[in-house]
Amino acid sequence: MRISELERRTGVTRDTLRYYEKQGLIREVGRSGNNYRDYPEQAVARVAMVRQLKSLGFSLNEIRELLDAVRSDRIDCLQGAAVMARKRTLVDARIRELKAVSALLKQEQARLEASAREHGLV
Incomplete structure (x- = not known):
């Protein structure tokens, strides 16, 4: 084709x-x-x-x-499964990192929103 x-x-x-x-x-x-x-x-x-x-x-x-x-x-299938398991371990670690970043962003967002309310901006 x-x-x-x-x-x-x-x-x-x-x-x-x-x-x-x-x-x-x-x-x-x-x-x-x-x-x-x-x-x-x-x-x-x-x-x-x-x-x-x-x-x-x-x-x-x-x-x-x-x-x-x-x-x-x-x-073989077992080797392929092992490759997928290793990759999944890396993906899970990345998810944990991203969740930590998300928590920090949420905390900073709350701080900025509180500051905006305090200054009458909201």
Whole structure:
């Protein structure tokens, strides 16, 4: 399929698709007779997987490593689950950090609102 169809079917821009290809996230891209990129049908699922993993906080390097392992059959379900567990631990730590920041912001907001009331601004 041409890049325009892959773009339409995935909602990912051409520039991003080319970047994913350059980074090795999309492979098996052929060339048609007129030298247009010719993406295989499985590229749709591959792009969807990349987007999903990105939304879970995986970096493109982590995604490439995971996809390479899956492609080469070096990873089994337990290994994949372990990768996800490690990432989840990092995400949980980030959530704790963000909650702490949120608490500080809430405290500062309350202080500023009290100050505004004290000065008759509210």
